[in-house]
Amino acid sequence: MQAKPTMPSTLPFAAPERRQCDMRLEPLKVACASCNLRELCLPVGLRADDLARLDGLVATRRSVPRGEHLFRNGERFEALYAVRTGFFKTCVGSEDGRDQVTGFQMAGELLGLDGISSDLHHCDAVALEDSSVCVIPYAQLEELSREFTVLQHSFHKIMSREIVRDHGVMLLLGNMRAEERLAAFLLNLTQRLQARGFSASSLVLRMTREEIGSYLGLKLETVSRTFSKFHDEGLLEVKQRQLRILNQAGLEALINNSPC
Amino acid sequence: MQAKPTMPSTLPFAAPERRQCDMRLEPLKVACASCNLRELCLPVGLRADDLARLDGLVATRRSVPRGEHLFRNGERFEALYAVRTGFFKTCVGSEDGRDQVTGFQMAGELLGLDGISSDLHHCDAVALEDSSVCVIPYAQLEELSREFTVLQHSFHKIMSREIVRDHGVMLLLGNMRAEERLAAFLLNLTQRLQARGFSASSLVLRMTREEIGSYLGLKLETVSRTFSKFHDEGLLEVKQRQLRILNQAGLEALINNSPC
C-alpha cells in the first residue's frame, strides 16, 4: 500500500493554480523536503536529511495552463517533470493521425521517462487543467544519482513501475471488455486519489469521454453507454464528469470474476 | 536505425542450444567484449576498452530449456537477464486466470526490468525454445553504473526504450484492427531479426497462434484467419510457423494507411 502523505490543502482537480501568464518559469518556492508529495514523488524513501540534496536538482517550476503542451512528440528531451498540481494526459500518435492516450498523470507522478531512450520525447504531454510541474533536468539527475545511491534506486524503481503499469494496461486492452476496462480505470483513479488523501468514492473527471475511450481502446459512445449501464445497475452516480461510486465491491467484482 | 552486429553464425530460432541438463549455471565463456550481440545488448555505446569492466558484472550464464520458466511472477527479483540465444515470452496474469503476453524477447534483449519496482518479478518469462541468458545481478549493475557513466546512461536508455515500446503496443491494442495488428507484429519481428543479421523476409515463428493472439489482443482463430487472408492476398507465404514475406510494402501499407 501507498504511504499516506500529509493531507493536501486543496481538493483534487478543483482549485486551478493561480495563473501567472507572463512568468511560466519560476524559482521553486517549495523544496522537496517540505513538499507534501514527497512520499509519492521522486524522493520516496529518502530520509529528511537526504532531501536537502535534491534542492539543487529540482530548482525550477513551470506552469502549464489547461489545454497546453508540457512537451510534444519529437521535441528534444532535457528534463523530467514531476506533477505538482493539476492533471495531465500523455498520448502517442502514429503517422496516420491515430492517437492513443497512454496515461493520465496526477500530483507526484513523473512525466517524460520515454524521452530518455533517444533524447527526444516520444509522446505529447497535455495539461487537462491548469497545472504546475517541477522541472528535473535529466543530466543533473543522472549525475546526482551517481553519488546518491538512494536516489538512484528510487529513480530505477519509478521507471520500472511505469513498465509494470504499462503491462497492466496491455492486459486491460488485450483481455478485458468495455465494462471491465472502465471499472478497472475508475478503481485505479480512485485508488490514486485516495493515496493523495482524497475521497475514495467521489471524484471529478478531468478528461472527456473521448480521452477515456482513447486510453481504454474504446469509442467515446461505448464509454458513455458503459457509464450509463453502471448508473442503471446502481454502481455509480454519473452527472457528466462528476462521479460517485456507490458500490465499489460491485466494480471490483466486475474485473475479478473470471468470465470463464 | 540499429547498429549492425557481426553476423551470428546460427540461424534464428533454428539451432537449439546444446542441452546441458545437469548444469544450468555455468561460468561465462564469452565476455561482452567478444560477444557478437554487444551492439544490441546492454553494452551499446561502450568503447572496446570499457567493455572489460563489464566482465565482473556479467559473470554467469544460465540455460533455459524450451517451455521452462526463467523466472515467475512473484519470485524475488535479483538479476536482469540478457538473452544470448533462443527466444522468450513474458506474460502477466490477473487473479482470475487471464493471461496477457507482454512481449517476445530475442538475442540481445533484456528480461526482468519489471522486477526492479518492488524487488519481485511481475511477470513470467518462459523460453519458447532452448535458450541461454547472461545473468546480470542487479545490485552489482547499480553499483557499477554509479562509477561508470556510460553504462548508467545505456541502462536508462534501455529502460526508457521498453517504456516507448510498451506505448507502441498500447497504440496497437487500442487503435488497430486484427489485420493491422498482425501486420505490425510481423514487421516488428522481421525488423528485429534483420538487425541481428537475418533475412528480412523469411522467418520461423517460435510462438503459437494463441501466444501471438494473446500479445495482439486477439483470439487464436482470428490470428489464423488473418494469416490465411494475408496468404490469399499474396502478402505472405504461410506454412504453419514457417513464414515468407512476399510483399513487405503491402504489409506496411496496411498499418500506415489511415482508415479514415
Next chain:
DNA sequence: CGGTAAGTTGAAAAATCTCAATCACGGTGG
C-alpha cells in the same frame, strides 16, 4: 504409426463501432 497439440475453417452470436439525432452545460455577449 498413433496420439496429442497446434492450426484451419465455417457459421452463428456477441461486442463494439458507426452514424445520426438529441440533450446538457458553461461561457459569452447582447
Next chain:
DNA sequence: CCACCGTGATTGAGATTTTTCAACTTACCG
C-alpha cells in the same frame, strides 16, 4: 440577467468486427 452557441455527453439503430463453438486437418514426438 438571460438567451444563445459550441463543445461534450447521451442514446438509438443498424453495420461491422471479432469471438465463440464446433468440426476437421496437419504436424510432430515417441
